[in-house]
Amino acid sequence: MQLKDAHILVIDDDEDVLTALRLLLKPQVKQVVVEKNPNALQGILSKQDFDVVILDMNYNGLVNTGNEGIFWLNKIKSWKPATAVMLITAYGDIDLAIRSLKEGASDFLVKPWKNEKLLESIAEILAKKKKAGAQKIKLDSETQIIGDSEPMQEVFVKLKKVAPTDANVLVLGENGTGKDLIARSIHENSLRKNKPFVKVDVGALTESLFESELFGYKKGAFTDAREDRKGRFEAADGGTLFLDEIGNISLRQQARLLTVLQNRQVTPLGSNEPVNIDIRLICATNLSLKDLADEGKFRKDLIYRINTVDLMIPPLRDRGTDLSLLAQYFVKLYAEKYGKQAFSLDPGFIKKLKEHAFPGNVRELQYALERAVIMAEGSILVAEDLAFSPIEQQTETEHKLKTTNLDAVEKNTILRVIEKNKGNISKSAKELGITRTALYRRLNKYDL
Numbered sequence: 226m227q228l229k230d231a232h233i234l235v236i237d238d239d240e241d242v243l244t245a246l247r248l249l250l251k252p253q254v255k256q257v258v259v260e261k262n263p264n265a266l267q268g269i270l271s272k273q274d275f276d277v278v279i280l281d282m283n284y285n286g287l288v289n290t291g292n293e294g295i296f297w298l299n300k301i302k303s304w305k306p307a308t309a310v311m312l313i314t315a316y317g318d319i320d321l322a323i324r325s326l327k328e329g330a331s332d333f334l335v336k337p338w339k340n341e342k343l344l345e346s347i348a349e350i351l352a353k354k355k356k357a358g359a360q361k362i363k364l365d366s367e368t369q370i371i372g373d374s375e376p377m378q379e380v381f382v383k384l385k386k387v388a389p390t391d392a393n394v395l396v397l398g399e400n401g402t403g404k405d406l407i408a409r410s411i412h413e414n415s416l417r418k419n420k421p422f423v424k425v426d427v428g429a430l431t432e433s434l435f436e437s438e439l440f441g442y443k444k445g446a447f448t449d450a451r452e453d454r455k456g457r458f459e460a461a462d463g464g465t466l467f468l469d470e471i472g473n474i475s476l477r478q479q480a481r482l483l484t485v486l487q488n489r490q491v492t493p494l495g496s497n498e499p500v501n502i503d504i505r506l507i508c509a510t511n512l513s514l515k516d517l518a519d520e521g522k523f524r525k526d527l528i529y530r531i532n533t534v535d536l537m538i539p540p541l542r543d544r545g546t547d548l549s550l551l552a553q554y555f556v557k558l559y560a561e562k563y564g565k566q567a568f569s570l571d572p573g574f575i576k577k578l579k580e581h582a583f584p585g586n587v588r589e590l591q592y593a594l595e596r597a598v599i600m601a602e603g604s605i606l607v608a609e610d611l612a613f614s615p616i617e618q619q620t621e622t623e624h625k626l627k628t629t630n631l632d633a634v635e636k637n638t639i640l641r642v643i644e645k646n647k648g649n650i651s652k653s654a655k656e657l658g659i660t661r662t663a664l665y666r667r668l669n670k671y672d673l
C-alpha cells in the first residue's frame with residue numbers, strides 16, 4: 226500500500242502534537258483522524274479499520290514508564306491484530322523501544338521527531354504490510370494458514386515457489402506446527418489440485434498393514450482379503466500422496482517405499498502385475514532424519530528421494546505476533562462454532578498466552594482457546610479462562626528438568642485422563658492436547 230492510500234489514526238493527549246501531525250499527514254495520506262483520549266480507541270476502531278495507529282506512550286504527564294502505551298498497544302492488537310502501531314514517546318529509552326517492538330509495535334519514534342523520518346517510517350510499515358498481505362495463504366474458503374511473522378512469510382514464499390512444481394517435498398517441524406496444513410496447501414496450490422490428496426499416517430501402521438494399506442491387495446492374498454482393494458498409492462493417482470510421520474517407519478518399510486519410488490510402480494499383495502503410479506509425494510516428520518540416519522535408523526538414499534525440497538515450519542514460540550493473530554482467529558472460529566457472542570481478549574489473557582512456551586505449538590493453542598471459549602462466562606476472555614494441557618506442560622518440564630521419573634508422570638497423566646473420559650481415545654487425546662496417533666504411540670510405549 227502507498228502512503229497516499231493510507232488511513233491513519235493519531236492518539237496523543239497533547240493538542241500541539243495532534244495539530245502538527247494532522248498538518249503534516251493530511252496532504253500525504255488518504256485520511257487522518259486525531260484523538261486526544263485513548264479511552265475512545267475501542268469505539269473508533271470498532272467503526273473503522275486503520276492501516277497505522279500512531280500512539281503516544283504516556284498520558285496526562287503523570288507517569289513516564291510507557292506502560293500506558295504498552296497497555297493500549299496490547300488492546301489495539303487484541304481488537305485489530307492487523308493494525309500496525311507506531312509508538313511515540315518523549316523519553317528515548319532503548320529498553321522501552323525493545324519492549325514495545327516485542328509486544329508487537331511496528332516502530333518506535335522519539336519526540337521531537339523529524340517529519341521526513343516519520344513519513345519514511347509510515348511508508349516502510351505500509352510496504353511491509355503489503356508484502357505480508359500478499360503472502361497470506363488461503364487453503365480453501367474455510368481454512369486459512371494464519372501467519373504474518375517473518376519466518377512464516379519465508380515458508381509461504383518457498384511454498385508458493387515449490388507448489389506448482391512436481392518436486393517431492395519434506396515438511397519438517399515440531400508437533401502441532403501445521404505440517405499437515407502446509408502439505409494440503411502445497412497440493413491446493415499445485416497443478417494437481419483437482420485430483421485426490423491422500424494422507425497416510427505411516428508412523429501408525431504395523432509391518433503387515435503398511436504394505437496392504439499403501440500398495441493394495443488382491444482377493445485371497447491373505448485371510449481377510451475378501452475382495453480386491455486399491456492401495457493408497459493408486460488412490461492418489463494423478464494427485465498428491467502425503468506420508469505423515471515418515472521418521473517412524475522401520476528400515477524394512479523404508480526399503481519397500483524406496484523401491485516403489487524408484488520404479489514408480491506398485492505391486493499389490495497377491496498380484497504379479499505391477500501398476501504404474503503417478504503421484505506427487507509430500508512427507509512430514511517431527512524427527513531429524515539426519516540424526517536418524519547417523520544412528521543407522523533411516524536410509525540416506527530414501528532421504529534424498531523424498532527431500533527434493535524441504536520446508537521447515539518454525540515453532541510457535543519463534544513466530545512473534547502470529548500468536549495474537551492465531552488467538553483472534555481461533556477465538557472467532559470457536560465462538561461461531563459454539564454459538565457464542567464475539568469475545569474480546571483481556572490484556573491479562575493475552576499476557577498469559579504470551580508467557581506460555583507452547584511446546585505443543587498451534588495445536589496446543591487451538592485446544593486451549595477452544596476450552597477457553599467453552600468455559601467463558603461473559604464477553605471478555607480473562608486469564609482464568611485459559612488452562613494449558615497437562616501433557617504439554619509436562620513436555621515443557623521435561624525440557625527443563627530432564628528428571629528420570631518423567632515417564633511415570635506422563636503415564637499417570639495419560640491413565641487419569643483416559644479414565645476420566647471412560648476410555649474414549651479421541652476425547653482423551655483432545656484433552657491432552659495431542660493427536661490420537663501420538664496418544665496411541667504413548668500407549669504403546671507404556672504398554673497400556
Ligand SMILES: Nc1ncnc2c1ncn2[C@@H]1O[C@H](COP(=O)(O)OP(=O)(O)OP(=O)(O)O)[C@@H](O)[C@H]1O
Nearest residue numbers: 369370371399400401402403404405406511587588
Ligand atoms: N498457521 C496456522 N493457521 C491456522 N491454523 C493452524 C496453523 N497451523 C496449525 N493450525 C492448526 O493447528 C492444528 C495442528 O496443525 P497440524 O495438524 O497441521 O500440525 P502438524 O505439524 O501436522 O502436527 P503433528 O506433527 O502432530 O502431526 C490443526 O488443527 C491446524 O488446522
